[in-house]
Amino acid sequence: MKRVSLVAVVLSVLMSLAAHASSSPWEQPARTLAEEIASILGPGQAHLTIRNLSTIPTDQIPAIRRLLEQDLKARGVLSSGADSANSILITLSENVRERLWVAEIVEGNETRVAMVHVEPPIERTSTTPESIVLRKERLPLMLNNLPGILPGDALLAAVDTSSGMILLRPEEIGLYASGEVFWKGEQGADMKQPRPAPRDARGLLIRSSDGKSFTAYAAGTECVGIFMPPLGAGNGPGSWTFQCHPSDDPWPIAQADPANPSTGIKAFYNAARDYFTGVVTPSLGVDLPPFYSAAMLPRPAGAALIIGGIDGKVQSVEKGALKPITGTRDWGSDFAVLRSGCGAGTQIIASGPGEAVSDSLRAYELPALEAIPASASLSMDGTVTALWTAHDGKSVFAVVRKAAGPGSADQYEVDRVTASCN
């Protein structure tokens, strides 16, 4: 077997988006690898071979080769013919996390190895226009990069306030604010849940109209957050106080006025499961089945409560009667109301059916007891695990879980979805 030794230097090359914008993404890793090769080989000639075992498009290989040759030349290593005594085999490889460029430097019977990590660029997604057009905007909040949040930690809900973003997680609530470079945790509190959060944990965040207080609900617990303004000029930006306590109180699930929970309906949540029990207050004059989601939809003769039962049926509660809604075969478990101003003015935004890697959202109108699609499906980048109406009613927020497995943790992101009329 050939003697192989490794130069114990592996450098991570983190390619920022800014770097992408200004130069080739391969410049930095090529330069770093050339430095490593030159430090092993010293000035001289070597035959350079490049092979691509990665997903880098073939048409980019010549550019990478040029960069490597230039960088090697600048360090005194000249590319030569195949009859050279020295050879450099560079393999563009990758694993599930990152790209890896490996140089095998052969001098006689000795082979030495150098490696450079290359982080993959972040891709952007786009949406497709339609009649009522849904658009999504990812909040600039890389949840798994936030301090104190482990990869795979779930996000239940989020709401923006006057001083940052409140994030509700299964066992903790926290305020995060954007810093100069990264989001940072400002304040947090234990949710003080009396028992472990259930699998498929859910939660709800309701903020006041001025953004200076909120109430958070999760299984078996309730938290109130109040913003305390600074006592005087020059005394800092103020702070939040969080008070959490075990609670079986019902959650405000549907409001005629999103900023005013007292105008709506509250429902008791089964703290050991992932659904509402069907008991609501005030009573609607009819027994409701257990349900996952609910939304208040304006009707000419008054508002209707739309519920998505745990049996998959979507029903409307109007005037003390429970009536099935047809056309909901393609609905998932989550929906929310959107006041787009288009068409009938208000639509239901529903998640898609099936256990989808790429879930979708679609707008529906319910002129009677049939759901009629009002937009094309908006593809999401994972499974929608929570959906709620924004404070102003003009957008909905979706928590999207990007499923992963061996090699990578689930990722959560928050998307704001808005509609425009065509």
Next chain:
Amino acid sequence: MLRQVAISFLVAALVIPAAARTRPHYGGTVRVEVEGDPWQRPGGLARRLVFDGLTAMSADGTPRPALALDWKSENDDRRWQFRLRSGVRFHDGSPLTSPSVVASLVAVCNTNCPWTAVRVAGSSVVFTGDSPMPNLPALLAGDDFRISSASTNGAGGVVGTGPFQTTGFANGVLTLTANDSGWQSRPFVDSVEIRVRRSIHDQWLDLSVNRADLVEVPAEQLHPARDQHLTVLASPPVTLLALQLSSSGVLGDPNLRAAIALAVDRGVLFNVIFQKQGEVTASLLPSALTGYAFLFPTGRDLNKADELRGSITPPPLTLAVEGGSALQLAAQRIALNLREAGFTVQVVNAASASHPDLRLRRFSLECSQPSAALESILHAAGQAVPLPEQSLAATFKAEHDFLNRNILIPLLYLPRAYASGGRLRDLRFAPDGAPDLAQVSLEDAP
């Protein structure tokens, strides 16, 4: 894009089609069938469901808190202190304490452990080592180090702290019931029934008549399973098939071990016996994990093997094999390969071989952090190789140096696969390809 490719592959392989998505339902019983022992280490399904480790492995390969709430290291990772989660109880109601944890760890590992000593320190457990142990939190997530109580429950079953507890074993069916008062969230399903020692043929038959929800599909039978239109859920390659060589006796000669390594024909094993499933490897870690597996050549070189053997005519060697028919066939093929290189090899059953010269073994890839995964495999092979650094470069160097000794000859990386009925949803795999039944739910749950 890499991440997206990985995710797409994974989820495409794992997700079961469903007519309409609702949130997961609670309730019902999942019926699983296995060919082997559900308590086996590693990878036994029951072991995963009943016992917890001090740590658990996140999907991204980093250890996360389980029975230990947090941990810290001192003295250059030579001393680790794990603080236990308070209020945890075993299924029999007895509290989890640091003495019970230490007793459990000592019972499963008293020699050749990743640590030198483990002891009680108040409500913590302290591990000390002669050399740095940077991978200890990851290793403690492995099946070898799950915590059990010394007692048994009323049904005579073993007692752990996990999401399910044993409630019965009758007529070849092990019944596990959801633990309502565990430290973790309650599972979605009420119970799991595991029918053990069931042949693959009978498992598939039971699946076809809706008597089972999840059955095994050996890697070499993935094609037939798909031909029979089974809903197959296959993991990425996570099971290493390797030849383990004794370093004493006649194989104490490193040249003979090197000759054996060069004489094995991985291509035939891959193409013929395992029906082109998984990947050929001469590396202990799969390519997807490291990206450097190509640095270990997989080719056969009989001339070089002859040259290394020289004039030595070794006495007959024994090759022990553990596992099913495919492994028996693979062992026979390896024996044939070695005969072509001047070795005489007799294939024997592992149960009847006390000190075989060679063993054909499977190793599970229990975590997806390269350094910890390597250390885990080496530990399973009985090789205490300290890995003081976690960088990919250091991992490559440690692996390269170890493989140069030819104690372990990697052959193939194989997927772990199951076939599922239509009731299951949200089935996912752990990094080693084991199904996570604590997270699964049933479409027809009440």
